[in-house]
Amino acid sequence: MQVRNEVRYKFARSRAVNENTFMEMKELKTKSQSELNKLLGDFRDKLRDLRFRDASKQLKNVRDIRTLRQDIARIMTVLNSNK
Numbered sequence: 001m002q003v004r005n006e007v008r009y010k011f012a013r014s015r016a017v018n019e020n021t022f023m024e025m026k027e028l029k030t031k032s033q034s035e036l037n038k039l040l041g042d043f044r045d046k047l048r049d050l051r052f053r054d055a056s057k058q059l060k061n062v063r064d065i066r067t068l069r070q071d072i073a074r075i076m077t078v079l080n081s082n083k
Contacts, residue, residue: 028078
């Protein structure tokens with residue numbers, strides 16, 4: 001089971017938009033609330049850009065949108081758990 005999870009992680013990591021996009025919960029929990037809010041804004045801007053590129057058929061890897069949405073959900077989860 002451990003090997004299977006490592007393979008999934010490596011696959012997801014290689015499919016990310018860039019190195020800063022795919023984030024783990026461990027990384028997010030160590031950040032302050034202001035850093036998380038800034039990161040959330042940046043990721044939402046990137047998502048908007050990806051959606052425009054997808055609509056104009058310039059985006060080659062549509063899965064990047066899903067990965068970015070998952071990262072946004074992770075950030076929002078950490079922000080809401082800190083309340």
